[in-house]
Amino acid sequence: xxxxxxxxxxxxxxxxxxxxxxxxxxxxxxxxxxxxxxxxxxxxxxxxxxxxxxxxxxxxxxxxxxxxxxxxxxxxxxxxxxxxxxxxxxxxxxxxxxxxxxxxxxxxxxxxxxxxxxxxxxxxxxxxxxxxxxxxxxxxxxxxxxxxxxxxxxxxxxxxxxxxxxxxxxxxxxxxxxxxxxxxxxxxxxxxxxxxxxxxxxxxxxxxxxxxxxxxxxxxxxxxxxxxxxxxxxxxxxxxxxxxxxxxxxxxxxxxxxxxxxxxxxxxxxxxxxxxxxxxxxxxxxxxxxxxxxxxxxxxxxxxxxxxxxxx
Amino acid sequence: xxxxxxxxxxxxxxxxxxxxxxxxxxxxxxxxxxxxxxxxxxxxxxxxxxxxxxxxxxxxxxxxxxxxxxxxxxxxxxxxxxxxxxxxxxxxxxxxxxxxxxxxxxxxxxxxxxxxxxxxxxxxxxxxxxxxxxxxxxxxxxxxxxxxxxxxxxxxxxxxxxxxxxxxxxxxxxxxxxxxxxxxxxxxxxxxxxxxxxxxxxxxxxxxxxxxxxxxxxxxxxxxxxxxxxxxxxxxxxxxxxxxxxxxxxxxxxxxxxxx
Numbered sequence: 001x002x003x004x005x006x007x008x009x010x011x012x013x014x015x016x017x018x019x020x021x022x023x024x025x026x027x028x029x030x031x032x033x034x035x036x037x038x039x040x041x042x043x044x045x046x047x048x049x050x051x052x053x054x055x056x057x058x059x060x061x062x063x064x065x066x067x068x069x070x071x072x073x074x075x076x077x078x079x080x081x082x083x084x085x086x087x088x089x090x091x092x093x094x095x096x097x098x099x100x101x102x103x104x105x106x107x108x109x110x111x112x113x114x115x116x117x118x119x120x121x122x123x124x125x126x127x128x129x130x131x132x133x134x135x136x137x138x139x140x141x142x143x144x145x146x147x148x149x150x151x152x153x154x155x156x157x158x159x160x161x162x163x164x165x166x167x168x169x170x171x172x173x174x175x176x177x178x179x180x181x182x183x184x185x186x187x188x189x190x191x192x193x194x195x196x197x198x199x200x201x202x203x204x205x206x207x208x209x210x211x212x213x214x215x216x217x218x219x220x221x222x223x224x225x226x227x228x229x230x231x232x233x234x235x236x237x238x239x240x241x242x243x244x245x246x247x248x249x250x251x252x253x254x255x256x257x258x259x260x261x262x263x264x265x266x267x268x269x270x271x272x273x274x275x276x277x278x279x280x281x282x283x284x285x286x287x288x289x290x291x292x293x294x295x296x297x298x299x300x301x302x303x304x305x306x307x308x309x310x311x312x
Numbered sequence: 313x314x315x316x317x318x319x320x321x322x323x324x325x326x327x328x329x330x331x332x333x334x335x336x337x338x339x340x341x342x343x344x345x346x347x348x349x350x351x352x353x354x355x356x357x358x359x360x361x362x363x364x365x366x367x368x369x370x371x372x373x374x375x376x377x378x379x380x381x382x383x384x385x386x387x388x389x390x391x392x393x394x395x396x397x398x399x400x401x402x403x404x405x406x407x408x409x410x411x412x413x414x415x416x417x418x419x420x421x422x423x424x425x426x427x428x429x430x431x432x433x434x435x436x437x438x439x440x441x442x443x444x445x446x447x448x449x450x451x452x453x454x455x456x457x458x459x460x461x462x463x464x465x466x467x468x469x470x471x472x473x474x475x476x477x478x479x480x481x482x483x484x485x486x487x488x489x490x491x492x493x494x495x496x497x498x499x500x501x502x503x504x505x506x507x508x509x510x511x512x513x514x515x516x517x518x519x520x521x522x523x524x525x526x527x528x529x530x531x532x533x534x535x536x537x538x539x540x541x542x543x544x545x546x547x548x549x550x551x552x553x554x555x556x557x558x559x560x561x562x563x564x565x566x567x568x569x570x571x572x
Contacts, residue, residue, distance in 0.1 A: 192386050
């Protein structure tokens, strides 16, 4: 019953946010610059949520996430631009191909742990980028022209689906299995959990949504180039997750929102932009080393009140 | 009916080091057996052989008549062998209830897709998991801590939780690796009662490693003694207590023989 309430609350909240955003864009209160920021924000949230599943929940320190973003971006762009198929189909296929790439990368690398896994995924991320760099079909280094198809509506629908799927996955026996792997892999194994399966599954689901984000990203900027998907992009996503608090989905979402706003506003000061951005990160890590939300979720705060009421 | 667990000449070699070799053991349904030995004798290594953490380089391990060699730990657990660890390995950031639910994982059937789309099977199976896990916590008198993070429990309760979690995986054979380590006499006494209780309640076969001789001698029906990776004695507590090789392993050789 309580879980159902949470679901409806989420849906109502989503509709309200969507309505407000749509209203602001339609009436022209937000100009093209800011409505573009909103879409960028959604892309970043999807990316943060997808990496949260891999790092925050399953505890596998992957820093090649931009590679899967690239796969989604290029595949979806090929489908709309070369085959002239609908955008929706492009997004879905982009996600699926990215998930397959995730499987391909995940199966060998997820045997590794900690630093080794980080380096291996970093390497794979770069390999994916360089593969696209060398394919003439997608424009090589000069990039690929993509028409603008991503709208507030399409982006928002993707966002809602991402959040629902990831939170549903997390709040089930499968999510608990992943958290158990994060907490103690040997014990998880001894409790009958197929650790390899769940690590690869979480990685593939994470890659799927990175691919979805890639589809939105590709159809938002008129052009995609391999340089958009370098390891710095991977670190950007990593920062969302770490800053939000490892293990907190709402933390990842909040930090993706905040950091997108900060970095957009700082574009007015190009000379000092990166300095201020870095200072913000350092300050947050000094005063909230566990991240903005720690391991808690925003719903925990409401949950607490409810149990207190029940006790009276 | 044959033995529940049969270990035949099992051993493992790490490079040039033979950690355990020629290890033979038979456990019958319902027995409570102890495995003792000085530090570094290979007790935990033999547990790791039984649970699939290590693959034996020699010999066979048969459980319920089926060969276990080469199975991954999670597969061994699903066959019905569950364990606790010498250094407690709880899922410390998870709640006490979730710790037990994780162990119940492989007994539930709903798929990832069922959970993502919240199909009816997700709700019904998760409900069963919740109820069963709460039952386990009640049996172990841990239900009042159910929403507490596992890491916040007192030490003795963490041990209890680890045993509860191992049982939730539905084992026929339970392996306890030094369950009384770090416990005071009062806690050890409670633990002995708990072991006796779960054995009856769950119709279990139990194998335990322990250094606390009072506990081992008090509750085990048979005892195996390991030293330097070799089985040196086997028998009832009385036999073991007076076994010359066991005394030698623990206390060293008697000097009186030289004088005589």
